[in-house]
Amino acid sequence: MTGVRVLVGTRKGAFILTADGKRRQWEVSGPHFAGWEIYHLKGSPAAPNRLFASQSGGWFGQVIQRSDDGGKSWNPVGNQFTYEGETGTHQWYDGTQHPWEFERVWHLEPAIDDPDTVYAGVEDAALFKTVDGGATWNELPGLRRHESGPSWQPGAGGMCLHTIIHDPRNTGRIYVAISAAGAFRSDDAGTTWRPINRGLRSEGIPDEDAEVGHCVHNLAIHPTRPDVLFMQKHWDVMRSDDGGESWHDIGGNLPTDFGFPIDVHAHEPETVYVVPIKSDSEHFPLDGRLRVFRSKVGGNEWEPLTDGLPQRDCYVNVLRDAMAVDSLDECGVYFGTTGGQVYASADAGDTWAPIVRDLPAVLSVEVQTVP
Amino acid sequence: MSRTIKVALPTHLRTLAHISDRQIELDVAGGPTGKVTMAAVLDALETRYPALRGTIRDQVTLKRRAFVRFFACEEDLSHDPADQPLPEPVAAGTEPLLIVGAMAGG
Numbered sequence: 001m002t003g004v005r006v007l008v009g010t011r012k013g014a015f016i017l018t019a020d021g022k023r024r025q026w027e028v029s030g031p032h033f034a035g036w037e038i039y040h041l042k043g044s045p046a047a048p049n050r051l052f053a054s055q056s057g058g059w060f061g062q063v064i065q066r067s068d069d070g071g072k073s074w075n076p077v078g079n080q081f082t083y084e085g086e087t088g089t090h091q092w093y094d095g096t097q098h099p100w101e102f103e104r105v106w107h108l109e110p111a112i113d114d115p116d117t118v119y120a121g122v123e124d125a126a127l128f129k130t131v132d133g134g135a136t137w138n139e140l141p142g143l144r145r146h147e148s149g150p151s152w153q154p155g156a157g158g159m160c161l162h163t164i165i166h167d168p169r170n171t172g173r174i175y176v177a178i179s180a181a182g183a184f185r186s187d188d189a190g191t192t193w194r195p196i197n198r199g200l201r202s203e204g205i206p207d208e209d210a211e212v213g214h215c216v217h218n219l220a221i222h223p224t225r226p227d228v229l230f231m232q233k234h235w236d237v238m239r240s241d242d243g244g245e246s247w248h249d250i251g252g253n254l255p256t257d258f259g260f261p262i263d264v265h266a267h268e269p270e271t272v273y274v275v276p277i278k279s280d281s282e283h284f285p286l287d288g289r290l291r292v293f294r295s296k297v298g299g300n301e302w303e304p305l306t307d308g309l310p311q312r313d314c315y316v317n318v319l320r321d322a323m324a325v326d327s328l329d330e331c332g333v334y335f336g337t338t339g340g341q342v343y344a345s346a347d348a349g350d351t352w353a354p355i356v357r358d359l360p361a362v363l364s365v366e367v368q369t370v371p
Numbered sequence: 372m373s374r375t376i377k378v379a380l381p382t383h384l385r386t387l388a389h390i391s392d393r394q395i396e397l398d399v400a401g402g403p404t405g406k407v408t409m410a411a412v413l414d415a416l417e418t419r420y421p422a423l424r425g426t427i428r429d430q431v432t433l434k435r436r437a438f439v440r441f442f443a444c445e446e447d448l449s450h451d452p453a454d455q456p457l458p459e460p461v462a463a464g465t466e467p468l469l470i471v472g473a474m475a476g477g
Contacts, residue, residue, distance in 0.1 A: 057383070059438040060436065
């Protein structure tokens with residue numbers, strides 16, 4: 001029977017949550033890599049039992065783990081992330097130029113059609129790629145060498161490349177997002193890049209509609225309509241209908257348009273989910289009520305989803321990579337919180353229930369629909 | 372000349388490298404004078420356990436990671452040059468080289 005496998009990265013290890021297609025009874029496996037920060041885990045669409053995990057820590061640095069049996073066993077693979085050629089500099093907090101320094105892998109995006117190919121988004125912002133299942137990693141340096149690179153500067157969480165999206169209809173097209181530089185697109189498989197931030201406005205930068213410098217928090221697409229992109233920015237929820245060439249605000253009636261994750265229903269390209277957070281200085285839900293907001297019309301008109309979610313005294317956050325959808329007939333939606341809860345909805349968000357309540361702070365949530 | 376060195380590793384690195392014993396024995400090549408250096412120990416350690424590459428020292432610069440420390444014979448060897456001979460009791464295999472995750476954070 002078809003089921004789901006939810007991959008959860010936390011501050012102190014990884015957890016794998018599995019259920020059958022009903023998604024009522026869950027098995028919890030973990031912690032894997034106990035004590036380490038697991039920024040992200042993701043499975044290969046081409047070989048779903050092949051998983052990759054980014055394991056890091058302040059003491060022993062970056063490790064990449066690979067499983068070939070759906071997370072039952074893991075082995076470390078290559079962990080050398082060396083910037084290609086001259087390292088170069090970007091803008092530091094004090095306005096001086098600062099050398100690019102590798103800190104960690106934020107996001108691992110396996111290729112759609114090849115289980116040995118994975119892209120890694122790292123801090124300080126750069127894109128790496130492996131074509132040998134993780135044994136060796138090489139930078140795609142065209143992104144970091146973009147002429148705007150020296151003007152990029154870190155956001156509060158570091159200068160991280162946190163979002164990677166492959167266009168399923170055009171293998172040469174890749175979208176990435178960097179905090180706090182903005183969104184970029186390549187149409188030649190990562191060789192050259194250009195910023196795609198027209199229409200974004202950010203009050204926190206000197207030129208509100210500058211080409212780069214926007215704090216993009218997350219991007220999402222629907223695989224059947226890859227030219228439509230949804231964006232959760234530091235403030236503002238945005239939409240592009242032309243592959244990022246231009247953006248418009250779809251925040252509409254949201255109570256606050258600050259937040260981190262954004263995702264799209266598996267079968268309805270106009271159904272979008274966000275988790276509004278009070279503000280950039282108060283990273284928790286408005287009024288202590290944890291509400292997912294859903295638009296069924298591609299933005300502007302949003303409805304709160306509250307059934308099963310705490311509606312008082314809730315002050316957790318939901319981080320940018322901590323929401324995912326499954327692809328069962330009735331789309332499942334999942335998100336994790338900094339309070340250690342992972343919530344699941346088996347009815348596209350109408351009702352919710354926690355799978356687990358007391359994990360370490362959740363950094364990322366991905367889900368696989370498995371046979 | 373090769374010498375057998377005792378090396379103690381922190382829990383996280385033992386787990387990573389699938390090592391069950393707290394202390395391992397490692398055959399390390401001695402230099403021309405038979406002296407054993409930290410660089411030679413780490414070379415041998417990473418050759419035997421490739422999973423440890425990059426976790427103790429940078430893979431390119433070979434610089435020790437900030438929160439890793441090297442202790443032996445009740446002394447802190449962390450700041451010694453990597454090509455400096457280790458104390459003779461370590462080279463002789465009577466005292467272990469302790470590779471330690473520094474006490475930091477919470």
